[in-house]
Amino acid sequence: MYDVIIIGGGIVGCALARELSRYNLRLALLEKEVEVGFGTSKTNSGIIHAGHHSPPDTLKGQFEWSGNQQWADLAQELKFGFKQIGELLIAHKHEDLQYLEDLKKQGDARGVTGLEIWGQKRIRKEEPNLSHTILKALHAPTAAVINPYEACFGLIECARQNGLELFCNHPVLSIKKGKNNFSLETPQKNFTTRIILNAAGLFADCIAAMVEANNFSISPRKGEEYLLDRRLQGIVTHLIFPPPSTTSKGVLIIPTVDGPIMVGPTAEDIDNREDLSTSYSGADKVFAAVLKSCPSISERDTITEFAGLRAVSENNDFIIELSPVINFYNIVGIQSPGLTAAPAIAIYVTEILRDNGLSLVRKQIWKANIDGPPHFAAMSPEEREAAIGEDPAYSRIVCRCELVTEAEVLYAIKHGARTLDGVKFRVRAGMGRCQGGFCTTRIMDLLAQESGVPLTEITKRGSGSEICIPRHDIIPIEDHR
Template identity: 60%
Template sequence: MYDVAIIGGGVIGCSIARELSRYQVRTVVLEKYAEVGFGTTKTNSGIIHAGHHSSPDTLKGQLVVRGNTLFDQLCSELNFGFARIGELVVAQGEEDIPVLEHLKKQGENKGVPGLEMWDQKRLQREEPNLSHKLVAALHAPSAGVINPYEFAFALIENAVDNGVELKVDSPVLKIDVVKDGFVFHTPHEQIASRFALNCGGIFADKIAQMVGLNDFTINPRKGEEYMLDKRLMGLVRRLIFPVPKPTTKGILIIPTFNGTIMVGPTAEDTDDRYDVTTSYDGAKQVFDFVSNICPSITERETITEFAGLRAVSNTNDFIMGPTNIKGFINVAGIQSPGLTSAPAIAEYVCYILKGEGLVLKPKGNFKHHVPGPPRFGTLGIEEQQKLIKENPLFAKIVCRCELVTEAEIHNAIDHGARTLDGIKFRSRAGMGRCQGGFCTTRCMDILAKRLGLSFHEITKRGGDSWIVTEMGKVKNR
């Protein structure tokens, strides 16, 4: 019997798992996919918001600023990629300036540090590649970027180090409400716990329905993103936001942590909870919009595109707290700025659990640190030589676009990668401009050898995502 079962191993579930692992609590995370962070998290834009966009009247507006301030320490402990590169909301005309002023005031009231209005001259000096038609900008230096999947991997790894149990490929199919808790049915087993945390993301309302709760709905909002070639690195140095609209912060220019520029997301409501499709319209919308703000960005630079779903609730705010079912706690409707808020959400959930009667007694031996993965390609030559001396596999290039070495592939597997995507998101092998054309079979060879699997048993991301099939045998599916 566990004390707490976390349903959903996205960035929220993983954040809570790590926070709970500080205490003498038996926690299990139930994740339906092959690895954590493979749902909404991996398609997140990766922005750590400064916090001035959301109104203080909302729960999301209250948690975002606290979340932002927690990232420096988290990054130093968990070693995921994070940089405070700052953010600009740009005014395309004089009529946008009052909005910037409102955002500045709203931010200052919430304690967002360093907000500053830039005039056209300053904007052109700081970001010379943006359109010279832009008239002004609001600068928020505390905004940053992270690789969201790396964050989830680091959180769960640290949580597991501290005793949390992770069960992947374990979708919750049915929940029995029993005396003193719950029994969760997965395809493999039944798991009992006293408390249930509903971190089901896009499916959180469906999870709530399993215990008879029908008081909220999740209405997925799709966002398409387009990743551009590395040669545009440095074109813009900060996150570029247009003036926000009611349903979205708009289409952004995002210099990702690794310097690759990403543009998007779109915002389109969908009924299909599996709709992670990209479209001609989405591409057109993104590039038409972005070319007005940064004329040198064109669709031709795209190396890959993807889409993700925001878990928007019917209240348009986070839904967090105890429910009519004792011990069942919702952590739902976590849309933007959910990633930024995640550390604050984790704290808040612990507070809720305490109020519900869970005793949170700190562990004496809590391990704070996760060593970050080695990043050979980002190092100077002397450091590279040092690594090679320690381990010759650092001299063996597996992915040439991102300069990923065989040692880093092994490291990814050591730290939990079980699929090709798991390797990609941990090591960056396959993320570059050739999109795995060169390294796919190499990564598969290493995975097969390390996991003791046949070549044809390797999957892209678990489930039915097989990559190759055996010769002479028809695969029944």
């Protein structure tokens, strides 16, 4: 019997897991995908929003700034990349200038620090490659960038080292409500718990419907993003935002934490919660918008693209509450700025649990820090020599584009990576210009060898994305090796 089961290992579920792992609770997280962070949380823009965007009378507004302020410490404790590069919200038209003023006022009132409106001279000095038709820009120095999947891995690893039990590949199929508990069915086994936290993202309404706690609905809104060649790295140094549309923050230019520029996302309401396709029309929209702000960016510079789905609730705000069913909590409708807000949401939910009678006794020993993956490419020549001396696997380069060694791939596998994406997102192998053309087979070999499964079971991101099709009439894989 668990005290609390979290359903969904996105950024919200992982942040909840870490926060609750501070207390003496029997705690588990059930995730349907093969690894955490493989839902919406890996397919976003990776921006820690500056804190001033969302209106004050919304939960988004309540948690954007408080979430923002926690990420620098989290990045240090959990050893993932974090760069506070700041953002510029630009105005091309005179009609947009009032919006800049209003947004500054909103941020100032919330206590967001450093907001300034820049004129053309300052914009040109700081960002010479932006269009000269820009009239003014609102500078928000508190905006930052991270890799969202690294944050999920760090949060969950910390929660696990503090006692959380993680069950990936465990989709919740049904929930039965007992007198004082819930019983959850997954294909592998059943779980019993006193409290359920529903953080199942796009599928949160389906989970809530299992116990008739679905007094809300979720609909998917797609966003396509385009990652550009390193050639364009540095073309802008701030996050570039246009004035928002009614459905999103608009098409952005994003200097990612690893350096390359990304552009997007689109915002399109769709019906299918599994549709992660990108499209010519999406690319057209993104590059038409980007060209207006930064004329030297070209669609031909795209090296890869992906789409993510926002989980949109009817009122367009987060829903964070005890449902009509006692001990069943919904933390749902977490669209942007959900990544930014996640650590603040986790603290808020903990307080709601306390207010509703959960006894929260702090553990005497709770470890905030994790070791984090090694990073050969960032080591000095002396550090590299020492690393190779300690472990010769550092001398074998697996990914040439990003200079990732066998030792790092093995580290990723030891810390939970079970797929090509899991390795890529932990240690960058396969993330460079050739997008895995050179290293995929080598990483598959290492995954097969370390997990003790045949190559035919190695996938890109879980079941259905196998790389090799088994052919029983050809040489067995063991002999082939």
